[in-house]
Amino acid sequence: MTRHSESDLRAGLARLADDAPRFDADAAARAAVEGARPPRRWARPLAAACAAVLLVGGVGVAASVWPRPPEASTPAGREAGLTGRVWRLASSVRGGIPPTRVQGPAPTFSIVGDTLRLETGGGRRQVPVRVEAGRVRPELPPGPCSTAAAAACQSPDPVADFFAAAPAFTLRDGWVELSAAGRRLAFVDTGPVPPPKPATSAAGHRWVLTGAPQGVPAVIEGTRPASIAYDGADLLLDTGLNLYRFGARSSGESLEAGEGTTRALTQHGCGGRGLAPRECRAVVDRDEALQRMLFANVVGQRLEGGRWTLQDGWVFTDAGPVGAVAMPSPSAPAIDPALPVLLPTGAPPVASPGGRRSRYVGTVDVPAGGGRWTVPLHPRGVVQAVLVCPGGRRGGQRVAQASVADGERALSCGAQVALGFSAGGGADTLAVRARTAGARLAVFQDLEFDPGPAPAGPPAGWKPPWAHPEAGLPESGVARPSPGSAPAPVRLTVPAGGRVAVAQGGPSTLAFVVGGRLLDAGPVMSSLAPSRGGVADSTLWQSPPMVSGWNVRAFTPAGAEVPAGTPVEVTVVPSGDSAPAWAVGAAPAG
Amino acid sequence: MMLHRPPPVADAGAGASFEAFVRAQGPLLHRTAWVLTRHEQDAQDLVQAALTKTWGAWDRIDEPVAYARRVVAHEFLTARRRRWAGEVPAAQVKPVERAVGGPERWDERLTLAAAVARLPRVQRAVVVLRFLDDLSVRQTAQALQISEGTVKSHTSRALAALRVDPHLHAVEHDEEDRP
Numbered sequence: 001m002t003r004h005s006e007s008d009l010r011a012g013l014a015r016l017a018d019d020a021p022r023f024d025a026d027a028a029a030r031a032a033v034e035g036a037r038p039p040r041r042w043a044r045p046l047a048a049a050c051a052a053v054l055l056v057g058g059v060g061v062a063a064s065v066w067p068r069p070p071e072a073s074t075p076a077g078r079e080a081g082l083t084g085r086v087w088r089l090a091s092s093v094r095g096g097i098p099p100t101r102v103q104g105p106a107p108t109f110s111i112v113g114d115t116l117r118l119e120t121g122g123g124r125r126q127v128p129v130r131v132e133a134g135r136v137r138p139e140l141p142p143g144p145c146s147t148a149a150a151a152a153c154q155s156p157d158p159v160a161d162f163f164a165a166a167p168a169f170t171l172r173d174g175w176v177e178l179s180a181a182g183r184r185l186a187f188v189d190t191g192p193v194p195p196p197k198p199a200t201s202a203a204g205h206r207w208v209l210t211g212a213p214q215g216v217p218a219v220i221e222g223t224r225p226a227s228i229a230y231d232g233a234d235l236l237l238d239t240g241l242n243l244y245r246f247g248a249r250s251s252g253e254s255l256e257a258g259e260g261t262t263r264a265l266t267q268h269g270c271g272g273r274g275l276a277p278r279e280c281r282a283v284v285d286r287d288e289a290l291q292r293m294l295f296a297n298v299v300g301q302r303l304e305g306g307r308w309t310l311q312d313g314w315v316f317t318d319a320g321p322v323g324a325v326a327m328p329s330p331s332a333p334a335i336d337p338a339l340p341v342l343l344p345t346g347a348p349p350v351a352s353p354g355g356r357r358s359r360y361v362g363t364v365d366v367p368a369g370g371g372r373w374t375v376p377l378h379p380r381g382v383v384q385a386v387l388v389c390p391g392g393r394r395g396g397q398r399v400a401q402a403s404v405a406d407g408e409r410a411l412s413c414g415a416q417v418a419l420g421f422s423a424g425g426g427a428d429t430l431a432v433r434a435r436t437a438g439a440r441l442a443v444f445q446d447l448e449f450d451p452g453p454a455p456a457g458p459p460a461g462w463k464p465p466w467a468h469p470e471a472g473l474p475e476s477g478v479a480r481p482s483p484g485s486a487p488a489p490v491r492l493t494v495p496a497g498g499r500v501a502v503a504q505g506g507p508s509t510l511a512f513v514v515g516g517r518l519l520d521a522g523p524v525m526s527s528l529a530p531s532r533g534g535v536a537d538s539t540l541w542q543s544p545p546m547v548s549g550w551n552v553r554a555f556t557p558a559g560a561e562v563p564a565g566t567p568v569e570v571t572v573v574p575s576g577d578s579a580p581a582w583a584v585g586a587a588p589a590g
Numbered sequence: 591m592m593l594h595r596p597p598p599v600a601d602a603g604a605g606a607s608f609e610a611f612v613r614a615q616g617p618l619l620h621r622t623a624w625v626l627t628r629h630e631q632d633a634q635d636l637v638q639a640a641l642t643k644t645w646g647a648w649d650r651i652d653e654p655v656a657y658a659r660r661v662v663a664h665e666f667l668t669a670r671r672r673r674w675a676g677e678v679p680a681a682q683v684k685p686v687e688r689a690v691g692g693p694e695r696w697d698e699r700l701t702l703a704a705a706v707a708r709l710p711r712v713q714r715a716v717v718v719l720r721f722l723d724d725l726s727v728r729q730t731a732q733a734l735q736i737s738e739g740t741v742k743s744h745t746s747r748a749l750a751a752l753r754v755d756p757h758l759h760a761v762e763h764d765e766e767d768r769p
Contacts (some may be wrong), residue, residue: 013625015720020633028612043605
């Protein structure tokens with residue numbers, strides 16, 4: 001196309017129109033006649049309606065929405081008080097659920113017995129479902145789905161299958177991994193969405209949920225900095241616009257069941273879109289036959305206020321959801337000018353009055369053959385590089401090998417590698433040898449702990465961790481600070497392969513050192529570099545204390561792992577502003 | 591409480607004629623909506639809103655094509671900027687842009703799409719209606735419910751913006767460099 005020719009503009013627009021997706025005229029006509037939108041997959045309602053979304057037996061049962069009921073603009077409608085929106089039960093399987101419309105500001109789903117119930121402020125509709133062992137299906141009505149199209153309606157049930165085994169969440173630095181039935185889920189920021197052409201601005205960030213079962217939104221592209229957090233049960237992705245919750249619930253649990261974090265979420269659901277803050281939640285699985293269910297839900301706009309908890313090192317404060325915030329690095333010093341540097345991208349860091357943060361350093365495309373990059377380190381930052389492959393995992397194919405300070409390791413798609421930890425800052429070099437092109441390394445730093453305005457002291461009724469035997473600290477071998485004295489390191493002996501139990505009842509930052517190296521973090525870690533470091537942070541006064549366990553793995557200078565059971569001296573180093581409200585103890589393996 | 595009025599009552603003949611209308615015009619409306627929005631489901635929403643309203647007025651409109659097109663344009667122009675519009679959740683990883691017409695043209699299409707998307711919404715609608723749907727100034731004015739003079743001025747401004755668009759300029763040079 002030339003820029004001066006209207007005829008070329010016509011031709012160019014025609015080519016654009018030729019790219020249009022297929023349009024199902026028959027379905028559109030039927031939907032128009034019945035006064036509804038055609039059934040569609042749930043991605044749209046998820047985005048459009050701040051909708052609670054329920055996956056039933058692998059079939060997306062979603063609340064689609066009209067912007068407002070057409071009758072609302074009529075005199076009769078106004079007289080009848082028709083406001084809000086019209087919610088429509090929909091299924092990704094056409095004909096699977098009869099059109100059901102309910103008017104109201106926000107829906108609530110629940111499964112009671114064999115009935116899926118949709119409730120809003122303006123009404124209630126129920127849809128029969130069939131409960132089978134480990135799964136729930138919509139009870140298909142007579143009609144197309146009972147005859148020739150029955151096979152199409154009986155879609156596979158990946159979600160129920162996925163949670164046939166109990167899932168487990170694993171904390172990583174900057175991301176969270178969900179493992180179940182041999183599959184892994186992980187939300188990874190793959191960095192800015194590639195611009196269509198060089199020199200054009202990126203459209204935003206793309207978050208990829210790797211290994212997601214069918215029907216679960218695997219990709220969210222946003223335009224703002226986002227955070228990934230884990231509240232002890234669910235994976236939260238806060239894009240700044242919406243808060244997405246991904247997780248699994250055991251039978252009988254529901255989102256509003258006694259969790260401060262959840263209450264804070266639901267109280268603010270749907271806010272900011274012209275609707276008053278209302279509950280916008282998915283009540284998941286109250287039927288014992290359904291063991292576990294993966295759900296994803298736009299809980300609502302990013303939260304402000306509310307009380308938050310601190311679990312597993314991920315911080316939620318009264319000031320808002322902090323979690324692990326992926327954000328650009330304000331400065332990325334290039335140590336070796338000969339090497340390309342992962343430059344900071346995106347918006348400036350968001351101030352967080354408290355909490356532990358992971359800083360998104362950048363993303364780099366790994367060309368075929370590989371390359372070398374300088375990665376700026378932080379004095380207290382543990383760098384994690386995550387290998388991301390376009391299109392998700394490639395069957396676990398190892399596509400790259402990363403060379404870090406302590407050796408070379410093969411990386412599969414979705415795998416991570418721990419880079420150096422530098423107490424003095426500086427930079428490290430990441431060398432990657434790639435077998436194929438297309439891989440991408442997303443680099444995160446687990447950043448400094450910013451205590452912010454610390455509480456003046458413990459609240460009334462607070463008791464120190466050692467006064468809480470139910471917290472699970474070992475009865476012997478417990479080390480704790482001396483009240484009234486300055487923070488000082490304590491040492492304890494732990495068998496290699498065992499764990500260090502940590503109880504934090506007040507604001508404190510504890511670094512773990514063994515044999516001159518920092519410990520591995522998290523309950524499940526594997527293939528970690530010896531330089532992997534660990535820091536436990538707590539920002540709150542809490543009683544009973546927050547308890548976490550840290551694996552003890554020691555390595556020889558040559559990199560070989562010390563045999564299990566070998567006594568290892570562990571040093572716990574508190575930060576200078578740590579309150580004397582913590583205790584550590586050695587625990588055997590298991 | 592009855593919350594909604596029943597769907598419009600129409601005889602079988604009306605339903606058949608409406609379905610024929612949708613089969614004939616739906617894909618064209620969808621093409622227009624697709625170029626306007628460059629978003630699959632937004633385009634579906636525009637078309638579905640247009641078809642629903644067209645069906646509701648089926649027994650009292652003389653020019654259903656113009657009516658439906660006017661609804662598409664109106665829905666496009668009045669759609670408020672929703673805060674969530676910046677996020678696109680999807681079940682599958684998709685390319686940032688689709689380009690199915692052959693590799694030799696896809697960069698051009700993406701560039702043109704981006705340039706059109708940078709136009710103000712009214713100018714974008716004018717460009718699409720005039721140069722994709724090939725409407726006259728008068729027809730465009732009727733579809734957008736603005737004056738013919740306004741259509742002309744928007745057309746002029748849109749073309750001027752496209753002419754100075756640096757990315758289209760780059761494409762132009764790329765084209766010139768091709769053997």
